[in-house]
Amino acid sequence: NAGVTQTPKFQVLKTGQSMTLQCAQDMNHEYMSWYRQDPGMGLRLIHYSVGAGITDQGEVPNGYNVSRSTTEDFPLRLLSAAPSQTSVYFCASSHGLGGETQYFGPGTRLLVL
Amino acid sequence: GQQVMQIPQYQHVQEGEDFTTYCNSSTTLSNIQWYKQRPGGHPVFLIQLVKSGEVKKQKRLTFQFGEAKKNSSLHITATQTTDVGTYFCAGHYWDTGNQFYFGTGTSLTVIP
Numbered sequence: 533n534a535g536v537t538q539t540p541k542f543q544v545l546k547t548g549q550s551m552t553l554q555c556a557q558d559m560n561h562e563y564m565s566w567y568r569q570d571p572g573m574g575l576r577l578i579h580y581s582v583g584a585g586i587t588d589q590g591e592v593p594n595g596y597n598v599s600r601s602t603t604e605d606f607p608l609r610l611l612s613a614a615p616s617q618t619s620v621y622f623c624a625s626s627h628g629l630g631g632e633t634q635y636f637g638p639g640t641r642l643l644v645l
Numbered sequence: 646g647q648q649v650m651q652i653p654q655y656q657h658v659q660e661g662e663d664f665t666t667y668c669n670s671s672t673t674l675s676n677i678q679w680y681k682q683r684p685g686g687h688p689v690f691l692i693q694l695v696k697s698g699e700v701k702k703q704k705r706l707t708f709q710f711g712e713a714k715k716n717s718s719l720h721i722t723a724t725q726t727t728d729v730g731t732y733f734c735a736g737h738y739w740d741t742g743n744q745f746y747f748g749t750g751t752s753l754t755v756i757p
Contacts, residue, residue, distance in 0.1 A: 567747075572654065574733060574747040575688070582742070590744065622687055633678070634735075634745065636687040 533558050536637035538623050544643045545613040553608040553640050555623030563626045564606040565590070565634070566598065568619040575622065581606055613644045647672065649736040651748025659756050664721040666751035668734035675739045677717045679708060682750070683730045691719075724755045 539554045557564065565580035577590030581600040595617060597609040606625075610617060621640045626632040650669045658664050668677065676695040680688035692701055694710035694717060701708045707720045721728055731752045735745040 572749060574651075574749040575735075576747070577744060580744065624688075633690045633693065634688075635690070639687050 535559065536623055536625055536635050538621075538637035538640050540640060541638065542641050542643075544645065545610075546645055547614060549613050551610050551613065553610075553621055553623075553642075555606045555608065555637060556604050557606075557623075557625040557635070557637075558604065559625060559627070559635065560603060561625035561627050561635075562603070563628070563632070564600065565624050566596070566606070566608045567622045567624065568592065568617075569622060569639075570619050578608065578621075610642075613642075615644045618642060618644045647736070647738055647741065647746045649734060649746045649748045651734055651751060653751055654749060655752050655754070657754045657756060658724050660726060661723050664724050664728070664753055665718055666732050666734075666753075667716065667718050668736070668748050669716045670736050670746075672715070672738065674714050674717075674736045676737050677710060678735045678737070678745065679717075679719055680733045680735060681730050682733065686730075688733060721753075724753070726755050726757055729753060729755050 536557045562583050566578040567575040569575050576592045578596050579598040581587045584600050584603050587598050623637040624634040626634045678693045679691040682688045692708050697714050698712045699710040705722045709718045731750040733750045734748040737745050
């Protein structure tokens, strides 16, 4: 199993550009989520999904969209990038919906100029 | 909203010294998880605590969950250079579905 994979590893964007961060898992996990990690602030939840076709907002959803058309994939879209979205983005998945172990992907480092 | 506080933010220890990081929530948790993140890496699950007063050990690591399920600690005995990284707690509450609230992390530096 590859576990949780994320692409790209690094990305530089200009303000106003849009892009999609890809996340996929091959563990048949129901729950998937996106976090951003900023220095001194830990990991903050952006959006999450409890299954295909179901998504919901986390702590910091503004400026991001998600969709979940399959169990495996959970892309994160930046609609119009801003310097405040410079961060490291982690995708995670877990089996079940009751606070189970989360498996994290390797992360995407995003710089918005 | 829910919030999990974690202290200290940084800790430098000599190799062989002990290390402890603490997490605290203002409201009762359903469970708490601990993760380790190596520099440049991603968070890796260490353990989950569910029961009030629970204590779990993994070799030199000891994890505790408070009696009131509002606080938790991770203690490392006789640190080694391989322990370097940032340790996060992640709290789960009964009324938040599968959403976890991460502490800000404690960055551990071990001086050889």
